[in-house]
Amino acid sequence: MIKRSIILVAMMCVGISAQASERISAVGSTTVLPVISQAAEAYHKTHPDLTITVSGGGSGVGVASVIQGTAQLGMASRETSSEEQAKLDGHVDNIVIASDAVAVVVSKAVYESGIHQLSIAQIAAIYHGKIKNWKELGGLDKRVLVIDKEASRGTRHVFAKAVLGSAHARAEGASIVSGSNNEEQMIVSRSDNAIGMLSNAWLNDKVRGVDVVVSGTAIAPTIEHVRDGSYPIARGLHVLLPHSASTATKDFVKFLLSEQGQAIVKQVGYLPVH
Amino acid sequence: MVAVASMIILLWFLWDASSAYWYQFGISSVWAAEWYPYESLYGLLPAIIGTTWAMIIAMLIAVPCGLAAAIVSSEIFPTAWQGWMRLGMEMLAGIPSVVYGLIGLWVLLPWLQNSLDLLTGHNLLAAGMILSLMILPTMMVMSQDALRLIPIEQREAAMNMGMHWNQRLLRVLLPQAWPGIRSGILLGLGRALGETMAVMLVVGSLDRVPDPIYNILEPAQTLTSRIGREMGEAAFGSMHFSALMACGLVLAVTAICLSLLAQRKRSFV
Numbered sequence: 058m059i060k061r062s063i064i065l066v067a068m069m070c071v072g073i074s075a076q077a078s079e080r081i082s083a084v085g086s087t088t089v090l091p092v093i094s095q096a097a098e099a100y101h102k103t104h105p106d107l108t109i110t111v112s113g114g115g116s117g118v119g120v121a122s123v124i125q126g127t128a129q130l131g132m133a134s135r136e137t138s139s140e141e142q143a144k145l146d147g148h149v150d151n152i153v154i155a156s157d158a159v160a161v162v163v164s165k166a167v168y169e170s171g172i173h174q175l176s177i178a179q180i181a182a183i184y185h186g187k188i189k190n191w192k193e194l195g196g197l198d199k200r201v202l203v204i205d206k207e208a209s210r211g212t213r214h215v216f217a218k219a220v221l222g223s224a225h226a227r228a229e230g231a232s233i234v235s236g237s238n239n240e241e242q243m244i245v246s247r248s249d250n251a252i253g254m255l256s257n258a259w260l261n262d263k264v265r266g267v268d269v270v271v272s273g274t275a276i277a278p279t280i281e282h283v284r285d286g287s288y289p290i291a292r293g294l295h296v297l298l299p300h301s302a303s304t305a306t307k308d309f310v311k312f313l314l315s316e317q318g319q320a321i322v323k324q325v326g327y328l329p330v331h
Numbered sequence: 332m333v334a335v336a337s338m339i340i341l342l343w344f345l346w347d348a349s350s351a352y353w354y355q356f357g358i359s360s361v362w363a364a365e366w367y368p369y370e371s372l373y374g375l376l377p378a379i380i381g382t383t384w385a386m387i388i389a390m391l392i393a394v395p396c397g398l399a400a401a402i403v404s405s406e407i408f409p410t411a412w413q414g415w416m417r418l419g420m421e422m423l424a425g426i427p428s429v430v431y432g433l434i435g436l437w438v439l440l441p442w443l444q445n446s447l448d449l450l451t452g453h454n455l456l457a458a459g460m461i462l463s464l465m466i467l468p469t470m471m472v473m474s475q476d477a478l479r480l481i482p483i484e485q486r487e488a489a490m491n492m493g494m495h496w497n498q499r500l501l502r503v504l505l506p507q508a509w510p511g512i513r514s515g516i517l518l519g520l521g522r523a524l525g526e527t528m529a530v531m532l533v534v535g536s537l538d539r540v541p542d543p544i545y546n547i548l549e550p551a552q553t554l555t556s557r558i559g560r561e562m563g564e565a566a567f568g569s570m571h572f573s574a575l576m577a578c579g580l581v582l583a584v585t586a587i588c589l590s591l592l593a594q595r596k597r598s599f600v
Contacts, residue, residue, distance in 0.1 A: 117564030125567055144566075200450050207536075208369055209564035225369035233453045233550045234536040236560060247441070248451070 078106045079305050085119015085132030086211050087237040088256040089294045091325045092155060092313075093132060099321065100312050107305045113237050117209025123149055123297045129306055131297030134211030134256070138224075148300045153293040154313050155327040158257040159215050160266035160278035161290070166249035168265035170197035176270040177289065180220050183252060186230025191250060204241055204253035205231035211292070212238070216254040219290040258326030280328045294327060338587070345580040352573035361581070366538040366552075368561070373574040375581065377538045381455060381553040382582070385530065388459025388547065389466055389523040394516055396463075397470025402500065404471070405478040417475070424468035432529035435461040440533060447548065453535035455547040461529050466519035473518065477511020478504060517590050524586050527555040536560055554578045 083093050090113055097109035109130075114122075116133040123131035124144045134157075137145060145151070161180055163172055172194055182188045183201055192198045205228045206213035214224040221228065235241040238259050245251045246263035257278045260266050268275035271289055282288035298310050312318050319329035356363075356373060363374030404416045439460060440452030481504055489499040505512075535550020538557070542549070558575050565571040 114563045121564050121566050202451055205537075207560055208367075209561070225367075227367065227370075231537060232535075233451055234538075234560075236536075243436075250450075 078108055079303060080108045080110065081129035081303070081306050082110045082112065082127075083130040083132060084112050084114055084122045084128035085297075086116040086134040086294070087113040087239065088134040088157065088212060088258075089132035089154075089296070091258065092294070092322050092327065093130075093296075095325065096313055096318050096321050097309075099317065100309055104305070104308070107309065109309065115207060115209050115236065116211030116214070117207075120145075120297065123299060126299075129299070129302055130310075133295045133297060135214040135224075135292060135295075137295075145297070150298045150300065152296045152298060152310060152314070153330060154296050154318070155294040155322040155329060156283050156291060157294060157327040158278040158280070158283045158288050159212055159219075159290040159292065160255055160257045160260060161216075161220075161269060162245055162251075162253050162255045162260065162264050162266050164245055164249050164251045165263045165265060167191055167196055167199075167252070168267070172196040172267060174268040174270050174275040177220055180252075180269075181222075184221060184228040184230050189230075197250075199250040201230075201232075202248055202251040203228070203230050203232045204244055204251055205234045206241065206254060207234060207236050210236070212254055212256060215292045216290060256327075280326070283328050342580075342583060342587075345576055345583055349573045349576035349580050352570060352577045355570070360577075364540050366557070368565075368571045368574070371570065373570070373577075375554075375578065377540045378552045378554045378557050378578060379581065380540060380544065381458075381534065381551040382524065382555070382585075384455045384541070384547055384551070385458040385462055385534070385553055386520065386523045388456060389462035390516070390520065392460065392463035393466040393470050393519055397467050397515065397519075398474050398512065400467075400471045401474030401478060405475050406500070406504075417472070420468040420471050423464075424472065428465060428526055429528040429532075431461050431465055432532035435529060435533040449548055451535070451550060453533060453550045455534065455541070455549075455551050458530045458534040458553065459547070461533055462523045462526055465526065465529070466522055469518050469522065470515045473515030474508065474512045477508035477515075480511070481507050513593055517593055520589055521586055524582055525555060527559040531556040531559045554582050 083097070090111055093109070094111045097111060101108065116135050119128070119131040119133050120137060120141050122128035124141070137151060161175060170191065172191065175194070179188065179194060183203060184205070188194065188201065190198065190200055208225060217226045218224045233244070235244055235253070238256055241253050241255055242259045242264055245253050245255070246261070255264065257266060257280070266278040268277045269289055270276075271287070276282050276287050276289070278288055283291045296310060296313065298307065314330065319331070322329045352373065360373060360375055361379065362376050363372070364376045365372040365374045366377060400416070404413050408416065435457060439457055442452070443449065443454070443457055444452035485503055485507070486499065489503045494502070530553050534553055534556050536552055536556055537550040538552045541547065541551055558578050561571070562575055565575055
């Protein structure tokens with residue numbers, strides 16, 4: 058009996074001493090997630106007493122979690138709306154840590170059949186259901202698989218604002234609705250007729266970004282075009298830091314804005330702040 | 332007693348969380364066809380139709396197959412094989428549902444898309460098929476248990492009377508095993524109604540009423556998939572949140588009604 062209670066107390070002491078390290082959770086946009094994830098790993102090496110758990114869910118989830126206090130750090134890939142800002146004003150800081158481009162992506166087969174550029178009007182027509190087959194645009198003879206995103210995702214907000222007119226515009230031509238960047242990338246790479254919206258860091262051999270035609274010039278979704286402002290569907294990547302966050306969390310955000318943090322931003326494929 | 336009390340508490344909680352939605356939109360929102368939270372449109376019809384179809388497809392596939400597997404296993408197979416079959420089914424029952432979703436995504440969807448020449452494999456048929464795979468083990472295990480409980484004297488008496496194999500099955504064994512089989516069906520129904528992860532990955536999540544209504548080859552939405560996708564970002568206490576809670580309430584009420592309906596039939600058997 059005594060032996061058991063000693064073991065129990067010893068275990069509790071170990072448990073309590075293990076709590077000396079701080080754990081915070083970062084929740085939100087899957088676009089910002091790779092940066093925070095890699096930065097957290099790098100930061101943990103020099104500051105082992107801070108453990109950061111990073112999870113996705115989308116910009117909407119990130120903002121809602123910070124408002125409700127369930128996450129210590131929010132990640133958003135879009136501007137906050139006026140209602141959200143009203144709830145955040147005064148006790149949460151909105152810090153831009155990077156910029157990126159929202160690329161309009163097509164499957165490899167579509168790209169290789171000749172679709173290398175699309176105008177905003179054409180993309181809008183596809184998403185409104187007016188253009189149903191790739192051959193109408195000069196590509197292969199296949200129906201268009203239009204991939205929309207969940208309405209709360211930051212990528213969709215930015216895309217809808219630039220292409221469909223307003224951040225919450227309906228896309229009547231949508232075929233399926235996907236969630237995170239990873240899910241959308243997987244669906245586009247496994248099909249041969251898809252069009253979707255993805256952050257430029259997710260482009261690969263099977264998922265190709267088309268150039269967007271603005272006033273006659275085709276502009277590729279690259280970092281240089283985000284830097285000079287010519288790519289029309291670009292956005293800042295935000296981190297939401299509550300005023301009530303611990304000093305360790307605030308130091309982590311400072312790390313994100315430092316040279317090391319911005320080097321990670323560049324490595325992931327986004328544009329650093331300066 | 333505790334079970335009934337917890338059910339009442341659950342229903343009360345769901346009602347309380349969704350009451351703002353019901354007061355504002357009324358019962359007619361159940362057949363409103365448009366779900367656009369950002370335009371304050373919260374129609375439940377597309378998701379209700381989706382859930383109904385997924386459930387019907389799943390039950391139509393899983394119940395006959397599970398029952399047949401149970402009959403074959405307990406009446407026809409030698410005893411040695413019964414153990415292996417049982418083991419296999421119990422292993423299937425233990426697989427987490429998200430794994431079924433991933434299998435569906437990786438294997439089932441491309442196959443459906445290619446063999447039926449569809450735009451995409453994400454549709455209600457895929458959701459129904461994945462659900463049936465999840466219900467099958469439960470159905471088979473419970474039916475087999477029910478059949479094995481029938482004493483061997485019943486089968487001997489039937490053979491003595493000169494009954495054919497199928498007469499013995501239909502007239503003697505199945506009616507007696509029916510309560511156990513019914514439990515299996517109800518458990519399967521509960522799982523089909525409530526499965527979120529797997530359905531979310533394969534159903535397409537497009538809030539649209541199938542056109543025409545029996546078109547199960549188009550992407551659609553179910554109540555569980557909608558809650559799964561949108562719950563994280565609905566601010567606690569907002570109308571969106573109440574609407575999602577209302578989806579949950581519809582699910583709970585449906586499950587309770589179906590199980591009550593199945594229980595009442597008992598008096599006619």
